[in-house]
Structure formats: structure tokens, C-alpha cells
Amino acid sequence: MSDTQAIPTEIKRICCIGAGYVGGPTMAMIAHKCPQIDVTVVDINPQRIAQWNSDELPIYEPGLDEIVKEARGRNLSFSTNVDQGIDQAEMVFISVNTPTKTFGVGAGRAANLEYVEKCARQIARVSTGHKIVVEKSTLPVRTAEAVKRILSSGETKASFQVLSNPEFLAEGTAIDDLLAPDRVLIGGECANAIESLVNIYANWVPRERLLTTNLWSSELSKLTANAFLAQRVSSINAISALCEATEADVDEVARAIGTDSRIGPKFLKSSVGFGGSCFQKDILNLVYLCEYFGLPEVANYWEQVVAMNDYQKRRFVTRILRTMFNTVSDKKIGIWGFAFKKDTNDTRESAAIYVCRDLLLEKARLDIYDPKVPQDQIKRDLMWALTDQGAMSSEQAQAAIEENVRFADGCLPSATDAHAIAVLTEWDEFADVDFQAVHQVMKKPAFVFDGRNVLKDMDLRQLGFDYYGIGF
């Protein structure tokens, strides 16, 4: 597909298509660590690009502002001119969204590869000379085959090499993860192309952490990594239900098993359920792939990880209902945290969306406080959740939100006159709250349902609260 001799191993100009949670921070880090490389991040969303060029970046991520401001204007730029970005680059990263398909074959499971395909077609149309195309988005195994075919069907004389370089950063710790990754994975077929990407990361990542594989192993490793991580959370959440029935304590169980070096301590924190844009999407994609390749037993095995997560979210609401005398109708519940984890403003697939939806369907009144998530985002999420699968019409959902959702600017206002508090994100500031004051302003009995076990050591029962955590 290309004359591999002609591929330079020292890259000077990079373009990244997609200025999202991955494209933005990843390219900012490359620009920060490699001042000799010009990095342009392009996106079809003009608002997002304007935000990247402003003082208010579109995503909240500790440490990101400093890195962007240091490199922007020097060797990092953000633009809506996708054609020009591609044209001027020797290496083009595809970092666009790959959401779960909502229509047609594979709806609800398969990844929607429409945006990736459009990028490949645009690269094929615009390019001249040699380009290395890097899959940064999370993709089903064998996608590179389709990308290669599209690239080689272009009418220009350009030639291409395709690499897979999945991203393993987690939101909230993206900068630390990019600065010191456990590993960087690069899959490819052409040694020169692989070396050119290895050389970029080698500017700050130790060589022994730069893993190279064939294309398909690299693509499949990304889905597998997320499936294994999510599976750990679902496994400990499954045990949390058993702990609640037996007076065992899930945090003690997690510590006891996590000290076994074969198991390890990470990703054993029981919670109201995992969220985020990727775990569910990637496991469902893995399930779909297994079915596609005729492996129903394997598909069923992984599907249970998502089923257990749905159960955990439902179980949390059921516990609230049962504890509060089987009704929350017209009762105010203070919701603390809406993001899918702390230190991010991202709400995609947040457990809070589903918990709040179920409470609203029970006619509870919610007063939501999240330090980083904008109110409009929360309203959009609830609107979607209430109308999804016909639970409510748009008009009913709109009315329910107007009537029963309020926003507080802190924990105390959110708790004022509330019958209960539900902690749905583990923001550090929740542990600094004056709980004596919170108890005073709440209705009695004052219920606290801690979906993250972050208030466990605060002696809330001593202060008079009816306190319930997860898994004890």
C-alpha cells in the first residue's frame, strides 16, 4: 500500500481529527513534550474549537489548562479547517467518537463507525504523498482493514500506512496518565511507520513501556482492557449485595482480596455502578463482536458485566425506596454529585442519570449539586433518560424536570429541608462538609445514601443520621 522506504521516522507535523476528551489532552501532551513537532487538532464542531482557543477549555481535567496554555500558539493549534490540517500533516490521528449504534443492525451493541469512516474518506480525498494514519479512537478488532481499503480507494496518488494506537487515559487523571503511562500500545504492519510513532512517545515515555504488536492485537487489547477493568467493578459490586445480606463489609473484603498480589488492590471500589463514555460501550461492542464471530458463550460471559452494573444502579434506588417507607413521592432528596467520577465534568453514562431518573419516576423532588457539571448538561441528560424507551413523552419529561428538579450551589443548600441525601460522585469536597449543620437543616429522620462510601468514616450515625453505604 506504500513505499515503506519513503516513510520518515522523524515526524514534524501531526494532525489530530477530533478535539474531544482524548484528542485534546493527548495532543496537548505531545505538543508539550515535543516542541519540535507542530500539532494541529481539528474538529467539525466550531464551538468546541473556539473553547480550545479560549481561557475556558471545553473539558475540565486537572493540569490540562497549564499544558495547553504553555504549548498553544507555539506548536499546538486548534482549528475547524480539517482539510488543511490533514493536508499539511505527515501523521494523522483519528480520535473521533465511536458511540454505540442506536439504529439498524447491531443497534444497542455494535460501535457506530460512521465518524471514523468519514475521516478515512476525507483523508483519502485530501492527501498527497505519504501519510501515516493512526487509529486513536477505540475500534472493533479488524477496523484497520476497512480503514486501509477506504484509504487505498482514493483517487489521488497518496499512499498510507495504518497504525493502531489506542488510548488508555482515564478521565480526571488524564494528564498524569499521559505523563507516565503504564504502557503505550502501537500496532502496525510497517516497521518504519511503527518507529515513527515510537520516536514521538520516546521523547518522554521509557522505551520498555512502548509495546508494539500486530494491528489486530492492538485493536483487541483496548476493548479487552476496558472489559477487564469494568469486570472487576462489577465483580466487587456483585459481592457488595451479598455483604449487605450477611453483615460482611465490602471494603474489608476488597482489602482482604486486593492484598493478594495476583488480584491487586485497584478497581475494587464498590460503587453505585460504573459510568463513563467507554466501559459499557466497549463491552457491548465486545459482546457484539463475539456474536458476529459465532461465539455466543463468550458474548454471554461479558454481557453479564453490564447486566450486573444495571442491577447495581437499580439496587441503589430500591434501597432508598425501601428505607424511606416505600415512598419518595413529594420528598426532597439532595443529590450530591452528577459526574460519572470525581475530577471531571463528564456525565456520559453516569450512574447519577439513572438514579435521578428512577427517583423522578417515583415523583421525588431533587436538588442537585455538582461542583463541575453545568446545569444545562444535567437537564439534557435527564430529558434523555426520562424519554428513553418511552418512559415519558417529551412534554411530560419537560414538566417533571421543571417541577421537580432544582439546582443548589453547595452541599448545605442541597440538603436544606431534604428527607435524604444521595451521594453519587466521590468529590473530595463532600468529606469537608459540616455534617452537624447538614443534620440541622434536614428533615428527620435524616437519611444519607452514600453511593461511593466516601462518608463512611465520618461517624454520621453518631451525629444522628440514618446512614447507608454500599456493601455494608
Ligand SMILES: NC(=O)C1=CN([C@@H]2O[C@H](COP(=O)(O)OP(=O)(O)OC[C@H]3O[C@@H](n4cnc5c(N)ncnc54)[C@H](O)[C@@H]3O)[C@@H](O)[C@H]2O)C=CC1
Ligand atoms: N473519553 C475517554 O476518556 C476515552 C475515550 N477513548 C476513545 O477515544 C475516542 C474519542 O473519545 P472522546 O474524545 O471521549 O470523544 P468526544 O466525543 O469527546 O470527541 C470526539 C470529537 O470528534 C469530533 N468529530 C466527529 N467526527 C468528526 C469528523 N468527521 N471530523 C472532525 N471531527 C469530528 C466531534 O465533533 C468531537 O468533538 C472514542 O473512540 C473513545 O472510545 C479512549 C480512551 C479514553
Ligand SMILES: O=C(O)[C@H]1O[C@H](OP(=O)(O)OP(=O)(O)OC[C@H]2O[C@@H](n3ccc(=O)[nH]c3=O)[C@H](O)[C@@H]2O)[C@H](O)[C@@H](O)[C@@H]1O
Ligand atoms: O477507554 C476509556 O474511555 C477509558 O475508560 C476508563 O477510564 P474512565 O472511564 O475515564 O474512568 P475510570 O477511572 O476507569 O472509571 C470508570 C467508572 O468506574 C467507576 N469505578 C472505577 C473504579 C472502581 O474501583 N470502582 C468504580 O466504581 C468510576 O467511578 C467510573 O464511574 C479506563 O480506566 C481507561 O483506561 C480507558 O482509557
